[in-house]
Amino acid sequence: MAVHKDTRLTFQETDEADKPTATYVFSGQDARSKESPMRVDVMQDEPSTMLSTKPLLATLSDIFLPSGYPQSVSDDYLPYQIFDSLQAFCSSIAGLLSSRAVLQGVGVGNADASPTSALLLHILQDTSGRIATILFAHRVGTALEPECKTYRLAADVFNDIAMILDCLSPMVPAGVMRVSVLSTAGILRALCGVAGGSSKASLSAHFAKWGNLAELNAKDSSQETIISLLGMLVGSVVVSQITGFKTTWAALLTLLTAHLALNYTAVRAVQMTSINRQRANIIFSTILDSPETESKDSKIPTHAEVAYQERIFHRDGALEWTSKSHREKIGTAEIGISVSQFLKNASRTTSSSYKTSIPMEDLHTLFQNEEYILFVFSQGNYTSSKCRWHASILLKKGCTVPSQLKAWAQALLAVRVLTGGYKHPEFEDLRHDGVGEVWNSVYVVVQQTLEFLNRGNRMQGYLEGLSAKGWEVDIAALETGGRRRITSPI
Numbered sequence: 001m002a003v004h005k006d007t008r009l010t011f012q013e014t015d016e017a018d019k020p021t022a023t024y025v026f027s028g029q030d031a032r033s034k035e036s037p038m039r040v041d042v043m044q045d046e047p048s049t050m051l052s053t054k055p056l057l058a059t060l061s062d063i064f065l066p067s068g069y070p071q072s073v074s075d076d077y078l079p080y081q082i083f084d085s086l087q088a089f090c091s092s093i094a095g096l097l098s099s100r101a102v103l104q105g106v107g108v109g110n111a112d113a114s115p116t117s118a119l120l121l122h123i124l125q126d127t128s129g130r131i132a133t134i135l136f137a138h139r140v141g142t143a144l145e146p147e148c149k150t151y152r153l154a155a156d157v158f159n160d161i162a163m164i165l166d167c168l169s170p171m172v173p174a175g176v177m178r179v180s181v182l183s184t185a186g187i188l189r190a191l192c193g194v195a196g197g198s199s200k201a202s203l204s205a206h207f208a209k210w211g212n213l214a215e216l217n218a219k220d221s222s223q224e225t226i227i228s229l230l231g232m233l234v235g236s237v238v239v240s241q242i243t244g245f246k247t248t249w250a251a252l253l254t255l256l257t258a259h260l261a262l263n264y265t266a267v268r269a270v271q272m273t274s275i276n277r278q279r280a281n282i283i284f285s286t287i288l289d290s291p292e293t294e295s296k297d298s299k300i301p302t303h304a305e306v307a308y309q310e311r312i313f314h315r316d317g318a319l320e321w322t323s324k325s326h327r328e329k330i331g332t333a334e335i336g337i338s339v340s341q342f343l344k345n346a347s348r349t350t351s352s353s354y355k356t357s358i359p360m361e362d363l364h365t366l367f368q369n370e371e372y373i374l375f376v377f378s379q380g381n382y383t384s385s386k387c388r389w390h391a392s393i394l395l396k397k398g399c400t401v402p403s404q405l406k407a408w409a410q411a412l413l414a415v416r417v418l419t420g421g422y423k424h425p426e427f428e429d430l431r432h433d434g435v436g437e438v439w440n441s442v443y444v445v446v447q448q449t450l451e452f453l454n455r456g457n458r459m460q461g462y463l464e465g466l467s468a469k470g471w472e473v474d475i476a477a478l479e480t481g482g483r484r485r486i487t488s489p490i
Helices: 054-064 077-106 115-143 148-171 176-207 213-239 244-269 277-289 303-309 339-344 360-366 400-418 438-468
Strands: 009-014 020-027 039-043 318-322 326-333 347-350 351-354 372-378 390-393
Touching: 054 213, 077 148, 077 176, 077 213, 077 244, 115 176, 148 244, 176 213, 213 372, 277 303, 277 318, 277 400, 277 438, 318 400, 326 360, 326 400, 339 351, 339 390, 360 372, 360 438, 372 438, 390 400, 400 438
Parallel strands: 326 390
Antiparallel strands: 009 020, 020 039, 318 326, 347 351, 372 390
């Protein structure tokens, strides 16, 4: 069909974030001649001038930030990156000071120093570091992702201690002691590499919203490169001006203090959406402490509220009842453990056999329709206020993440009831119900708490509320050790 002379065709162009960038207007084609050229008018939605800073900022954004920023990343990406870049700057300068100390320690400038000795020292450091990498990855490999914030900060603690040891090395007598100090520094750097690399991968996966993980990592490398270059430029001035013993240590300790403080602030800014053990404690104690009449949406804490309450370094497996103004440790818990570990909590072992008073048959019947088995053990005098409780959770084969969250919520609730701290009509005087046998009393608590969570699909409602609030209830983050599963008898 012919296009009339006055007809105009308009196209609007947008970027990855759906922001208008330009408008194209096609007009002026003569209907009698299809070969006549059309006029194209281009209207920039963001006009640029020689004095405008927008083109420069846009260019820098394209180079160093993920495509589609800020829509393509989570809200906590920018605060984290700002502090992460500042800490990298401090680390670069401190690294130059420690490197100078290492060169002094291996004999640079000393005519009696042997290049072969320096090479052998490097080989020893590298060997010990590689062995430490293997052992560390084996020991904490499964905990790196659930506890990525903890290990992200721990990595920098390892690195800073290594720098201090490097600076101490020239003061240590040559020989075995100096080799030991430098080897220890190499081991700590190796641990830093494992903890830092793995935890940063988990954080990057959290930040990436558009499936742009590879690009986000690439842009993060670009940011680190430019920051390291700036740090080296400034550091070259620092190391040339600071040569005295006292001034070197003052500068180093100042830089390392700022480095750790900035790292801590960066990690605190991250609002993870997965539910690990500490976040599960905060979330479920908040929900269970809320009045029954309160709406489901208001019971569920937000990511920001949980991030504000969680600690970076905390005891793994601790059961803590948390409120906005108070945190109380009420016991410990293990999840996904082996049956032998479960039985050792209250058993006597003879060769390959166990003698236990745990009511396994009753527990099997009670949890027949669940994907886990839970029991709570007393550590100390049952009637004493100082009695500590330990919850052990066996997971059945095919156990889903929602069931793991339910198991942890029940463990937290059961221990809270046993300590007498949960005020709810259904659990009044449940701990002191007159039953003489401690196992019977605990079994009653386990039974009642399971019925409480199942009644009216209460737990299912909690999980739906968490999902609606943006919590990832399908990502496994509760198991930090060996992951064992059991098959229930038919």
